[in-house]
Amino acid sequence: MFDSLSDRLSGVFDRLRGRGALQEDDVRAAMREVRIALLEADVALPVVRRFVDSVTEQAVGQSVLRSVTPGQQVVKIVNDALVEMLGAEAADLDLNAAPPVVIMMVGLQGSGKTTSTAKIGKLLKEKRGKKVMMASLDVNRPAAQEQLKVLGEQAGVATLPIVPGQSPVEIATRALHSAKLQAVDVLLLDTAGRLHVDAALMDEMKAVAAVSAPKETLLVVDALTGQDAVNVAQSFSGEVDLTGVVLTRMDGDARGGAALSMRAVTGKPIKFAATGEKLDAIEPFHPERVAGRILGMGDIVSIVEKAAATIQAEDAEKLAARMAKGQFDMNDLRTQLRQMQNMGGLGVLAGMMPGMKKAKQAMAQSGMDDKVLLHMDAIIGSMTPKERERPELLNAKRKIRVAKGSGTQVQDVNKLIKMHMEMAKAMKQIRKMGGLKGLGALFGKGGMGAAMPGLDQQMGPGGLAGLGGGGIGGLPGLGSGMPSNLGDLLKKK
Numbered sequence: 001m002f003d004s005l006s007d008r009l010s011g012v013f014d015r016l017r018g019r020g021a022l023q024e025d026d027v028r029a030a031m032r033e034v035r036i037a038l039l040e041a042d043v044a045l046p047v048v049r050r051f052v053d054s055v056t057e058q059a060v061g062q063s064v065l066r067s068v069t070p071g072q073q074v075v076k077i078v079n080d081a082l083v084e085m086l087g088a089e090a091a092d093l094d095l096n097a098a099p100p101v102v103i104m105m106v107g108l109q110g111s112g113k114t115t116s117t118a119k120i121g122k123l124l125k126e127k128r129g130k131k132v133m134m135a136s137l138d139v140n141r142p143a144a145q146e147q148l149k150v151l152g153e154q155a156g157v158a159t160l161p162i163v164p165g166q167s168p169v170e171i172a173t174r175a176l177h178s179a180k181l182q183a184v185d186v187l188l189l190d191t192a193g194r195l196h197v198d199a200a201l202m203d204e205m206k207a208v209a210a211v212s213a214p215k216e217t218l219l220v221v222d223a224l225t226g227q228d229a230v231n232v233a234q235s236f237s238g239e240v241d242l243t244g245v246v247l248t249r250m251d252g253d254a255r256g257g258a259a260l261s262m263r264a265v266t267g268k269p270i271k272f273a274a275t276g277e278k279l280d281a282i283e284p285f286h287p288e289r290v291a292g293r294i295l296g297m298g299d300i301v302s303i304v305e306k307a308a309a310t311i312q313a314e315d316a317e318k319l320a321a322r323m324a325k326g327q328f329d330m331n332d333l334r335t336q337l338r339q340m341q342n343m344g345g346l347g348v349l350a351g352m353m354p355g356m357k358k359a360k361q362a363m364a365q366s367g368m369d370d371k372v373l374l375h376m377d378a379i380i381g382s383m384t385p386k387e388r389e390r391p392e393l394l395n396a397k398r399k400i401r402v403a404k405g406s407g408t409q410v411q412d413v414n415k416l417i418k419m420h421m422e423m424a425k426a427m428k429q430i431r432k433m434g435g436l437k438g439l440g441a442l443f444g445k446g447g448m449g450a451a452m453p454g455l456d457q458q459m460g461p462g463g464l465a466g467l468g469g470g471g472i473g474g475l476p477g478l479g480s481g482m483p484s485n486l487g488d489l490l491k492k493k
Helices: 003-017 024-040 045-059 070-086 113-128 144-155 168-181 199-212 227-237 257-266 287-294 300-310 313-324 330-342 345-352 357-365 371-381 385-389 396-406 410-432 435-451 453-458 481-491
Strands: 101-107 132-136 186-190 216-222 244-248 270-274 282-284
Touching (some): 024 045, 045 070, 101 227, 132 168, 216 257, 244 257, 330 371, 371 396, 396 410
Antiparallel strands (some): 270 282
16 A cells, blocks of 8 residues: 555655755755655645645754754654644544444445445454444445345344335334344444435435434545545535544555545544455554555554464464474474465565565565465475475475475475575574574664575565664564564565
């Protein structure tokens, strides 16, 4: 997400960072490029004007121009301004009310409203421990109620039984009564979609709100529609009392105009961002993390959260114990490769890693994608149990057999073996440096490229050098089971 905008801004700030001193003209020239980049990203013109004026005013100050690192100071100012534009702080759902707390979902047809309802229901059930019920009030679109019922079954969330012939207000009243009888914590009402801001349907939505008294009214908009999404939000906010916005298809939004404009134009916070079709592909919207991704600073916190959600604690503890002894065989490598796939694959992780922009581009140019992980897994799967435990048994004849069995080349097998050797060597270094506590020092000093020269070469131009310096030594809790597991996982990139 935000790829095109991020590329443009990275180019601007790389030039600023490369200069020892900055003149006022340098800053103003850079901000002109930022202005063009934001407009091309379909950010609303008034928002762009306010943003550029605010940043320029701060960036041409004497404290910045005379700073030891003026380029970095300008980037920090831009980062802070982006966070402010996106909403300053993450806005959570307000569930502080007597149950059942009603959340009403509104939006245009095709924006992903019904799917978002199911996603939020699943999130509230699994992450917040809430008892949730969903009800479809859409009697206009064919099979809309059946769609929510099917999604509810997939998400493991209860849905209100369908009674043909009822009006949306009658369904809302029945849903509220049923939720009270069943001691439901949160009731999600999926209202009828609109092709445009239709007066009759708006009246229907107001009538539903009158009988259900929603604590939250969330507008679902498609991020890919850019400025149109902002216009829709303005129209809805003029008719109903919105409390927040859900942006769908954020994973395909390379420009970012909707996300960057929404809060500033409507005054309503973005509460959730949907990043895929699966029912768990939704996450709370964190302005500071999004700003970091846009400016290429990474999003380590989200990586840790993804790891916590996907890595099994038992597996992490087993690997941590083996790593503490300096042990690391092909079975361990296979476990890590599969965990990378579960966390979103190479592209997702690279987009969240600070300084990995060039490495991500190099991966794309060299044709590296998530198929690489599948090929590596297939190679390890073609080995015998003894070969996985003792890779040194793999002689030329065995390598040919493994390559044929996995549908790859002997060169691919050799690359994987070399990667494993480098990682096993790193594990022994970690043990000498004090076990898992040495991970931070190892990655912080030499960066991932230094620890993994074999994989660094496979990455092609740019390699892993972008990560260098800070490495991942700053990960909170590094040395405990999950983060150490994550650290090794990331090191393979």
